[in-house]
Amino acid sequence: MNTSRAAVITGAASEKGIGLAVARRFARDGWAIVVLDIDGAAAVAAAERICAEHGVPAVGLGVDVADEASVGAAERAVSAEVQAGRLPAVGAVVNNAGITSPVEFLDTTLDLWRRVLDVNATGTYLVTKAFLPPMLDQGWGRIVNMSSVSAQRGGGVFGKVPYSSAKAAVLGFTKSLARELGPTGVTVNAVTPGAVDTEIRVGSTPEQEALIASAIPVGRTATTDEVASAIAYLCSEESAYLTGVTLDINGGSHLH
Template identity: 55%
Template sequence: MPVTDLTAVVTGAASRRGIGRATAHALAAAGWNIAVLDLDEAAAKESADEIAARHGVHAVGLACDVTDESAVAAAADALAADPRPVGALVNNAGITSPTRFLDVEAAEWDRVFAVNVRGAFSITRALAPGMVERGFGRIVFLSSVSAERGGGVFGGVAYSAAKAAQLGFARALAREIGPNGVTVNSVAPGLIDTDITGGALEGERKAALLAGIPVGRSGRVSDVADLITYLCRAESGYITGATYDVNGGSHIH
């Protein structure tokens, strides 16, 4: 089935300057229909309208808190009722936390894991069975260079641990559902210009980080979105269980 008949679901894709929105646009440009899932229903619908108008695909915006089982179930039901079945899922929804480990409270630790890990589990668990049944699917996790190098960019231990959990999740799932035509990969961005850090990475701190990036700049959301779109192609079916670094060479291993 060509991607023009399928829907790509991108969680957390309402933010104007975020990786999720850029990814939704890139996938739509490649012919995918799009479902934007986000906490902010109005922003999700606005994002979907923009994508539909720009690329001529079908796009829908749905309210969905990935940490809420009933909200995930409602979104999954809405997607199941659409004649364009889900062929790709981008687990982009996430939150960061710069709190040092010796200062982090259990509630904050649980919140970071609830969105980044449990949230990814809930939406993947809801949508993966359909992909397996249809014999085609592309799942991509938005991890982080922090998971590979042990933090040190913006996120603290909770964030690094949660993003590392996503890597293990993706690799094990790739083994399990690979025989059913579903690939599962991870993308690990480094310093990307988005709003997620709330302006905390500016001035001397940003300059210091840029000094350690061989290509000499921070990343653009399009750098990540284009790679995700590549991994979602039908032609990328022999790539699974992999982690792709998008960090300008700041972490080479």
């Protein structure tokens, strides 16, 4: 149990999403939880359920991770909860919020390109920058960034060019920040899930789903709980010597 620390998880309000699975896993492990999501009402509801189910402090806040003012407001709200003693200090940030772009390249628009990069890459930058200082002050912290197998193999799962580009930017950000923060006690790692059973693939046909599964050596897509367990490990005490790591969670679909 780790009730002395809180975990901030973005994009964590969707019932079928990886973020909520991560929040629930952390709560089972005893962390206090901060749910950040573009849907503020859903974030509050998710936090209330987590608190009721697991008996840990939990706060839900609406935030647009691509907007600096919105992220800053969320950080100040969390800091106020910490100072009031309603939350322990933040010890982990999981940058999970993201959107995809299953659009052929010549059909993309500049607005789509910017939005996908803003949410996936700029959001990771803004949230990390906002919540990093307290972890540096403590000399302990864990940052886990959500990338994708699409960043490594150039799409081929569900997202296309803007999504793959944004998730590749997340990998570069992770490695560079891990190197910079090396001696501070704060580790920075990334996970690259392959196909996962989440709402991000809503709209895909049964035929597409069967084709995706057939190309995975283990013969199926991942569950959100399987991704959450890997993220929980990267935020544990036992992972202290792992930083700048890209952890593949793809059932063998991308071997390299």
